Amino acid sequence: MKYLMLIYGNEQVxxxxxxxxxxxxxxxxxxxxxxxxxxxxxxxxxxxxSRPRAVRVVEGAPVVTDGPYLEAKEHVGSYFVVDVDSEERAVEIARSYPALRYSRGLGGGLEVWPLMEPGGDGS
Structure with missing residues (x-):
């Protein structure tokens, strides 16, 4: 199973x-x-x-603006994708990501997202 690891941070971090x-x-x-x-x-x-675009629907039409992202204090700074045998392994990898210790309680972190396989139903 493939997992997307989204790495978050903020300017303070x-x-x-x-x-x-x-x-x-x-x-x-x-x-x-x-x-x-x-x-x-x-x-x-x-x-x-560092120059994302946000797309939101305003009055029924998509509107593109410069970031910030959708209502978030932290921003995605990078990502990686792994292909592992279990969710437990994905979480183990995420927990061992070296940059996590640099957050110093200032925010940021890492999200683990299972990716749908082509033709998958998302369950």
Missing amino acids: WNSVDAHEFGELVTEVDAFNEGLRRSGELVDVRGLE
């Missing part, structure tokens, strides 16, 4: 990491991703550009 810590974090995340690649569980991993 991102600005709390100094240049040295950021370098360490990048090294740790690269090693984390490489471990998942070697195990065959990593499907995709990407950072997101």
Whole structure:
């Protein structure tokens, strides 16, 4: 089963990491991703550009605006997709994501979303 891992943060979290810590974090995340690649569980991993567009329906018509995102304090900064045998394994991977410890109680986190297979009914 494939799972989408959405990695959230906010400006306060991102600005709390100094240049040295950021370098360490990048090294740790690269090693984390490489471990998942070697195990065959990593499907995709990407950072997101900081200029999203929000699409909302206003008076019956879709309206496109610059972010922020839909009513959220935190923003998706990156994601990765894994293909694992169980939800328990997906959660284990999510819990071990290195950047989680940098949030320092300032927000952010990681969501684990099961992905529908083509032709799936979502259950």
